[in-house]
Amino acid sequence: MNDRPLSARVHRSGTVLGAAVVLVTAGVWAAHHGVQAATYGDETGSRLAAVWLITFLLLLTQTVMYHCERPRRVSPRARRQLDALHVAVLLPVYNEDEGYLRLGLQSFLAQTRPPDSVHVVDDGSTSGDYASVRAWWTQAAAAAGIATTWQRTPNGGKRHAQAAGVRMSPHADVYITVDSDSCLAPNALAEVLLPFARQRVQSVAGVVLATNHRTNLLTRVMDLWFTTGQLTDRSALSAMGAVLVNSGPLAAYRAGVVRDNLDSYLHETFLGRPVMFSDDSLLTLYALLRGRTVQQPSAVVFTALPEKASHFGRMYMRWMRGSTIRSVWRLRYLPLSGWPYWAHLLRWFQVALSTAVLGWLLVVEPVRYGHTPPASFLVVPFLIGWAQALRYLGVIRSDERMRERAVTWLLMPLAVIGGWTWLRAMRWYGVATCARTGWGTRQNGAEVALAAAAPTEPAAHDTETTLQFALPTR
Template sequence: MTSQPMLTARVHRSGTVLAAAVTLVAAAVWAAHHGITAATYGDETGSRLAAVWAVTFLLLLSQTVMYHCERPRRVSPRGRRQLDALNVAVLLPVYNEDEGYLRLGLESFLAQTRRPTSVHVVDDGSTSSDYAAVRAWWLRAAAAAGIATTWQRTPNAGKRHAQAAGVKASPDADIYVTVDSDSCLAPNALAELLIPFAAARVQSVAGLVLATNHRTNLLTRITDLWFTTGQLTDRSALSAMGAVLVNSGPLAAYRAPVVRNNLDSYLNERFMSRRVMFSDDSLLTLYALGRGRTVQQPSAVVFTALPEKASHFTRMYMRWMRGSTIRSVWRMRYLPVTGYAYWAHLARWFQVALSTTVIGWLLLVEPVVYGNLPPASFLVVPFLIGWTQALRYLGVIRSDERMRQRAVTWLLMPLAVAGSWTVLRAMRWWGVATCARTGWGTRQNGAEVALTPAAPAARPAPVQAPLAKLLDPDTETTLQLALPVR
């Protein structure tokens, strides 16, 4: 197996992005106001709609301000020395993963500017491969790099039990880093991920997840746009308050007591008398919230493979929605009412319920019962809001894409919005109704996404001078890793 070309990227903030976001929000407010005043709704209905849109834009404005307040954490030289002394163990569960992606991720550990103390690979009874060649290579490479490592094969018991096997193999760890078997870390990802732990109250840190196969097809483009935007808006807003609700599986870190002290309940979670197989990341984040602050470090970047087929995406998303429903029950029960995370969680469900009600009213009740079609301006509002939030997507500069290529993906936001307001919304509520189905659902018959060595790889594109002048040197980070051109 040969390594893929190195990929570089820059994450930056820009005042231009903030100004554009404010402009688009203002346009959305105007469009909503115009729709209400131009429609033939009665005074009572019009007043209710005006109140609904006022609340919606107030929530949007507050979130916009909060996610622009997020900054990558920095550390003093003394703090860096303390972080360097930490025992950092990486937990890597493997189940029916593509060997190319698995090796790519392992290679990224060797390339870290701050290498982990140990890496613990647990093959959870894979049926598609025994990974003999990868295992032999990794044990030699890790030893040469001075990284302690274990590679276990266990009977299939699920991701949590595979992680627990890694925890038991690293009893002296101070920090546990959880990754997926297709995670490929940027060279400075681990060093950046550890920085927030310089603050004693921080209990978990989420990395920023980008796609390796984002240009494979329309589905991967839109998913990358939607997922990246969500991390840099919703999660960034929560991070500014130290209240991230869900860390992502491809890259997250936890203080060791968060994992060790809750290992029994983590392995034996039950919902409606059924064993819960998924939503492991959100449960670990909930444990962390119970001990202190949970944050995101946007300069800690990891690349992962997105679903390339609709059937794979559907199974993944349904797993997320069912897990989200279960986790919401636990948050209501266990999060302190005095904490910001509790109310942020309630506000999220309020927004979902409110938007669903408004859509149903405007598209069904008004036309069928009252004969009033929604004004065209109302249809513009969701797209303006989507483009506003997706401006954050343009702030992630990748060397395998020029800005105009990412702009083309940004222009696809109406498709993402339309899918989110229809198909994904229906799937969300179906996930609520079927949350008792707690099986994993993907990769049962082997890897569903494969790293193709023969795929054409783009050479790093030079950053043009006008763009370079826009980059904020305080938040710019260079990422390099072996990747194909996801």
């Protein structure tokens, strides 16, 4: 097994903000030009102009908000207090590729702030028993001074596997939830704990990057789309202490958030059916009901993305069904006096508005009134997409040169087209079929495996806040 260094850092720059504002402004001009140039009547043109103005005001507001997010920094005294906390990692495993599982466990050993305990729960995997990985990990954890347990339980779902880990660590102060393909950057745990220096913070999300982002066109576009979403939408919410959904690959919770809600977490039902997914968003909801939920952009984790469209489609459908169920609970339980309630409502307003405008321009206007949308309208979504994806260019990885990331950035129109067509249809289908609460992936074994890769020359970049770890190849 060979090692090659991999590093990444999230870079903040006023240049990125300026460029984003310029591209959004260009989008405003293009939309205005399109309305003026079209043959719409005065009434329709005025309505369209009002819709575009509202849309761009929301975008500009979000752009300013996500640039207000700052990684939390603490005093030496506060850091000592955080170091004294018992941090327990919950790692559920089900039909995972052994290469990714071992890679993730190795990353725990390399932490600058090691976890106090790691609790691995094999949730009745059918593709193997991980005997060799278990033997290696038990010995390696003992040598590193990390308390660990490894259980194999009958298949009950991810939540029950996490609960088994919670019961093995009843005295933990903080629970770290990770996925079985998560690989933490060396200071990920140290960084994800820092926001807990503020007592009101109840959960912290890490930033998720792809381990296999260069596998094919799908993984490149997914990495672009997923990273951009975290560093725009979630960063904007984080600035207000109102992150709505943490990511499974890395999230931290005050222990009380998990322990006090464990029974309802395990027995959630919707329309009389047990809910098997959307576990991260439910834990985030519990945290929101107690205080602030934030993202720590300097806490980085790498994960495996789906490499086939069918795998991605099943995963995304699970997300959309879970999002619908969680929206119902947010409307019911979040206080109207808090920003999270209105941020959640605003998100659905944007989805409904954009869907209505798309349908009006592409169907109603041509069919009913004989008006074809001007070509300038096609430019607007791409300009907005490129503006937001500038945040993707702000993530510096040592396994890629900037020109390679720039090429991926140029692929944003593919993500925009997919988002406005396939993903939008899946979102509304997910709303309509939210009562289907099964998991839907990895039932027949691991769908993504850790492939061999040749070492590449690291790209030159600044060393500020560099996150490094060794990525084994087979």
